[in-house]
Amino acid sequence: xxxxxxxxxxxxxYSNVLIYTAMxxxxxxxxxxxxxxxxxxxxxxxxxxxxxxxxxxxxxxASATVRTAEKGxxxxxxxxxxxxxxxxxxxxxxxxxxxxxGGTEQGDVYGRIAVGLTVLAFLTHAxxxxxxxxxxxxxxxGNMYEFSTTFGMVAVATYLVLLALKKNVRWIGLxxxxxxxxxxxxxxSVLYTDSxxxxxxxxxxxxxxxxxxxxxxxxxxxxxxxxxxxxxxRDRYEAQLENPESKQFRQGVKSVLARVPSAASLDKFxxxxxxxxxxxxxxxxxxxxxxxxxxxxRYWGWDPKEVWSFITWVAYACYLHARATAGWKGRKAAYLxxxxxxxxxxxxxxxxxxxxxxxxxxxV
Amino acid sequence: xxxxxxxSAAEKAAEAADETADKAADSGKAAEERELGAxxxxxxxxxxxxxxxxxxxxxxxxxxxxRQLTSMRVALLLxxxxxxxxxxxxxxxxxxxxxxxxxxxxxxxxxVTPVYExxxxxxxxxxxxxxxxxxxxxxxxxxxxxxRTWQFVGQLRGRPPAAPRKLTRLPAYTTWRSDAEPxxxxxxxxxxxxxxxxxxxxxxxxxAAEKGYLREVGNLLFHASLIVLLVxxxxxxxxxxxxxxxxxxxxxxxxxLTQYDDIKxxxxxxxxxxxxxxxxxxxxxxxxxxxxxxxxxxxxxxxxVTYWDGADGPARKxxxxxNEPLEIQNYKVFLLNHGYSPVVTVRDGKGDVVHQGPVxxxxxxxxxxxxxxxxxxxxYRDKNGKRDQVAYQGQFLPTWVRSKGMFxxxxxxxxxALVLTxxxxxxxxxxxxxxSVYQLDKSRMKQYREPDGKTKFARALAPGDTMxxxxxxxxxxxxxxxxxxxxxxxxxxxxQTALLGAxxxxxxxxxxxxxxxxxxxxxxxxxADGATVxxxxxLGRSEYAKLPEELAELAVRLQTDAPPAAEPEDGPEPADxxxxxxxxxx
Numbered sequence: 001x002x003x004x005x006x007x008x009x010x011x012x013x014y015s016n017v018l019i020y021t022a023m024x025x026x027x028x029x030x031x032x033x034x035x036x037x038x039x040x041x042x043x044x045x046x047x048x049x050x051x052x053x054x055x056x057x058x059x060x061x062a063s064a065t066v067r068t069a070e071k072g073x074x075x076x077x078x079x080x081x082x083x084x085x086x087x088x089x090x091x092x093x094x095x096x097x098x099x100x101x102g103g104t105e106q107g108d109v110y111g112r113i114a115v116g117l118t119v120l121a122f123l124t125h126a127x128x129x130x131x132x133x134x135x136x137x138x139x140x141x142g143n144m145y146e147f148s149t150t151f152g153m154v155a156v157a158t159y160l161v162l163l164a165l166k167k168n169v170r171w172i173g174l175x176x177x178x179x180x181x182x183x184x185x186x187x188x189s190v191l192y193t194d195s196x197x198x199x200x201x202x203x204x205x206x207x208x209x210x211x212x213x214x215x216x217x218x219x220x221x222x223x224x225x226x227x228x229x230x231x232x233x234r235d236r237y238e239a240q241l242e243n244p245e246s247k248q249f250r251q252g253v254k255s256v257l258a259r260v261p262s263a264a265s266l267d268k269f270x271x272x273x274x275x276x277x278x279x280x281x282x283x284x285x286x287x288x289x290x291x292x293x294x295x296x297x298r299y300w301g302w303d304p305k306e307v308w309s310f311i312t313w314v315a316y317a318c319y320l321h322a323r324a325t326a327g328w329k330g331r332k333a334a335y336l337x338x339x340x341x342x343x344x345x346x347x348x349x350x351x352x353x354x355x356x357x358x359x360x361x362x363x364v
Numbered sequence: 365x366x367x368x369x370x371x372s373a374a375e376k377a378a379e380a381a382d383e384t385a386d387k388a389a390d391s392g393k394a395a396e397e398r399e400l401g402a403x404x405x406x407x408x409x410x411x412x413x414x415x416x417x418x419x420x421x422x423x424x425x426x427x428x429x430x431r432q433l434t435s436m437r438v439a440l441l442l443x444x445x446x447x448x449x450x451x452x453x454x455x456x457x458x459x460x461x462x463x464x465x466x467x468x469x470x471x472x473x474x475x476v477t478p479v480y481e482x483x484x485x486x487x488x489x490x491x492x493x494x495x496x497x498x499x500x501x502x503x504x505x506x507x508x509x510x511x512r513t514w515q516f517v518g519q520l521r522g523r524p525p526a527a528p529r530k531l532t533r534l535p536a537y538t539t540w541r542s543d544a545e546p547x548x549x550x551x552x553x554x555x556x557x558x559x560x561x562x563x564x565x566x567x568x569x570x571x572a573a574e575k576g577y578l579r580e581v582g583n584l585l586f587h588a589s590l591i592v593l594l595v596x597x598x599x600x601x602x603x604x605x606x607x608x609x610x611x612x613x614x615x616x617x618x619x620x621l622t623q624y625d626d627i628k629x630x631x632x633x634x635x636x637x638x639x640x641x642x643x644x645x646x647x648x649x650x651x652x653x654x655x656x657x658x659x660x661x662x663x664x665x666x667x668x669v670t671y672w673d674g675a676d677g678p679a680r681k682x683x684x685x686x687n688e689p690l691e692i693q694n695y696k697v698f699l700l701n702h703g704y705s706p707v708v709t710v711r712d713g714k715g716d717v718v719h720q721g722p723v724x725x726x727x728x729x730x731x732x733x734x735x736x737x738x739x740x741x742x743x744y745r746d747k748n749g750k751r752d753q754v755a756y757q758g759q760f761l762p763t764w765v766r767s768k769g770m771f772x773x774x775x776x777x778x779x780x781a782l783v784l785t786x787x788x789x790x791x792x793x794x795x796x797x798x799x800s801v802y803q804l805d806k807s808r809m810k811q812y813r814e815p816d817g818k819t820k821f822a823r824a825l826a827p828g829d830t831m832x833x834x835x836x837x838x839x840x841x842x843x844x845x846x847x848x849x850x851x852x853x854x855x856x857x858x859x860q861t862a863l864l865g866a867x868x869x870x871x872x873x874x875x876x877x878x879x880x881x882x883x884x885x886x887x888x889x890x891x892a893d894g895a896t897v898x899x900x901x902x903l904g905r906s907e908y909a910k911l912p913e914e915l916a917e918l919a920v921r922l923q924t925d926a927p928p929a930a931e932p933e934d935g936p937e938p939a940d941x942x943x944x945x946x947x948x949x950x
Contacts, residue, residue: 083915085537272907276878279870290863293859294688294689297854300597311447311451327437328440
């Protein structure tokens with residue numbers, strides 16, 4: 001019985017073409033994002049963002065007005081209650097930056113083009129992943145190439161969904177497109193494996209559950225990590241605004257940092273993502289344990305992959321606890337979040353490539 | 365935490381405005397902070413951090429030590445150590461996973477081996493230091509959640525704390541003037557809160573309401589579940605049995621110690637605990653990838669077995685696959701590995717059968733299933749009837765390609781060959797020293813030669829072929845091939861509890877991260893001009909971004925009972941030095 005016959009060579013070929021096309025479109029999106037940042041840096045808003053930031057720091061009250069309510073059967077509109085919010089004591093109440101375009105029209109046009117191109121690239125990318133799956137008639141995550149392409153796809157999907165929900169995430173566009181390009185580049189050059197069937201150990205519906213959760217967790221945690229990294233820079237930048245005598249960033253760096261959301265927003269965004277994904281990552285490990293029980297006869301055997309997913313889990317648990325501990329909030333917690341994400345990355349690349357264990361079917 | 369200069373300037377302004385508005389004498393900042401602290405307290409039962417050094421006495425020290433151990437900072441430190449401590453186990457070979465690799469590592473690194481051994485780095489996860497970390501962590505955990513549970517029970521029995529005097533200082537605040545009676549407004553507020561499933565109480569002219577207690581329940585459930593998980597994992601380790609057995613097609617296994625090729629048992633396991641069951645391997649099927657870069661990778665493994673549940677239960681048939689173990693009496697039988705056993709018949713010089721049956725070899729090349737094998741014949745007669753000892757040694761190749769040498773080219777039986785040479789002399793088994801069945805001590809053996817006397821005697825056999833030793837010393841017939849499969853038979857108590865713990869942890873985690881605990885206060889009092897001033901304020905964790913939205917929704921709802929009245933020209937607006945619109949955020 002020749003199972004390789006089941007591989008539809010044609011579809012596998014289309015999949016490769018689609019992935020390469022997606023990479024080309026991502027490159028265009030990357031250039032458009034660069035243009036957005038460049039035009040944004042020339043804007044008056046960009047230049048004066050620093051000034052605005054310092055001024056509004058004094059106004060530590062923001063308002064959020066609410067929708068109106070209908071009264072009885074009539075349409076009499078009530079006066080909206082004006083809710084005044086206060087930042088927690090001790091935190092700076094700095095407004096978010098204007099975004100990559102710096103509020104310039106030209107920058108904004110390029111930004112919109114970049115988002116449009118990202119959507120196009122994402123569709124091509126998703127097509128590539130789908131045809132790959134169809135060509136082997138299974139979940140497209142049996143080896144590192146497939147895992148990487150799906151990972152990039154889910155990261156972009158997360159970003160686009162957040163955009164569609166009108167969340168303030170356009171600032172993440174450039175780093176995201178850059179990493180997705182890197183991820184796909186690595187996938188097609190170093191990690192490439194021909195479309196093929198799976199080893200018997202992977203023939204299980206747990207593949208769908210366990211690996212898809214791992215991919216979604218990773219893609220979302222990546223967004224959290226980018227936000228955390230930017231938080232560290234932006235936080236320093238805001239500290240410099242408060243204390244103009246201290247050592248300052250160079251003007252170019254300042255221009256970029258002035259346009260990203262405030263440190264508090266970045267930190268909150270990162271926390272929300274990490275806290276939302278943490279239960280999913282916990283579930284990934286539990287699902288993996290249940291699968292391991294069925295496949296290898298033990299749910300936990302300290303296999304390198306298991307060890308590192310445990311380390312990643314503990315590192316994120318550390319981060320979540322640190323955020324609730326006096327003296328550990330802010331930068332220290334942020335460093336922990338970055339360490340935790342580094343553990344995730346090592347678990348993926350490091351463990352698959354450098355360490356042999358029961359998860360060595362990467363095809364590298 | 366330090367407040368910025370601009371911050372405190374704004375606060376001072378607010379302070380000044382407040383002070384002129386009402387003439388209370390004690391509205392010092394400190395007092396106010398204290399009051400706010402009381403209202404904000406117990407929004408979580410997180411332990412209060414204290415770093416004070418104890419006064420004196422052993423009891424004092426013990427208390428101090430206990431406080432430190434159960435503090436969040438030490439728990440954090442232990443968590444961090446736990447992840448750091450796990451790292452070496454993933455980089456250094458572990459005896460619990462692969463003893464051969466450990467031996468290999470020890471041979472290659474003679475200098476660091478004694479150090480590693482002293483540090484127990486070859487069995488990190490059962491080492492003293494690793495155990496110390498997680499035991500301390502779990503003691504810290506218990507020391508944390510037990511008092512928190514009591515505290516939480518206390519909170520459940522109590523009522524939400526009363527409103528702070530200055531609601532304007534809370535993270536979300538709204539106010540309006542209404543013509544409705546203050547009592548009616550508060551009544552309505554309490555009704556609304558109740559409908560929205562807030563716990564509420566009316567104290568001091570204000571409604572205090574709280575919601576989201578399940579967050580704390582989730583938190584406690586999560587941590588308690590972790591303890592359940594650890595205990596069941598430990599139980600599994602203490603009472604487990606895990607052994608393997610190699611079975612040739614037609615052969616069987618019954619669950620007793622002697623039937624295992626090797627067995628690992630937990631410290632508290634007793635051999636009487638082995639449950640009675642048995643199974644027999646009827647047939648083994650395997651298919652392999654035939655082309656492409658993953659050629660030779662196994663595609664399907666299936667072992668068809670007949671099994672008997674209990675000492676004399678009825679025979680049942682099933683198949684065991686890689687992800688589908690046979691479950692029988694809380695035991696699981698997993699398919700581990702497979703290979704081939706050539707079936708041979710050996711006759712001595714007199715023509716008597718001295719061996720008949722499958723021979724198990726030692727896999728030597730992994731993917732292509734080449735096996736090296738030795739057939740030792742201790743009781744052998746030459747053609748004259750004289751005692752002798754003979755051994756056949758060689759390799760079995762499932763797919764032999766003559767031009768490619770003595771290693772199989774593919775794992776399936778495409779062109780099976782048994783390549784053998786033979787020795788005679790003394791096997792060295794008469795002294796009673798145990799020997800490996802896979803190795804031949806050739807020190808007192810002489811290899812047979814071809815009739816020309818120069819070349820060494822060797823033959824390649826296809827199934828059905830017979831090789832005859834020179835000078836009529838005997839023969840070996842390659843009758844056929846049987847597959848063998850190795851099985852892991854394991855029993856681990858506590859698996860179900862561990863799963864329960866895991867699920868509990870997950871549910872608790874979701875609750876503790878996604879449910880928001882928050883408080884809302886509504887105050888209604890008659891103002892100086894006779895109108896009712898309604899004030900609402902909310903308090904939640906800083907991560908709860910929806911607090912203003914929720915407060916506004918409640919306010920809109922309350923306004924149907926307390927419709928806003930027209931603002932007087934210079935009404936007593938709440939202290940608000942900056943125009944709220946200026947710092948508006950989307």
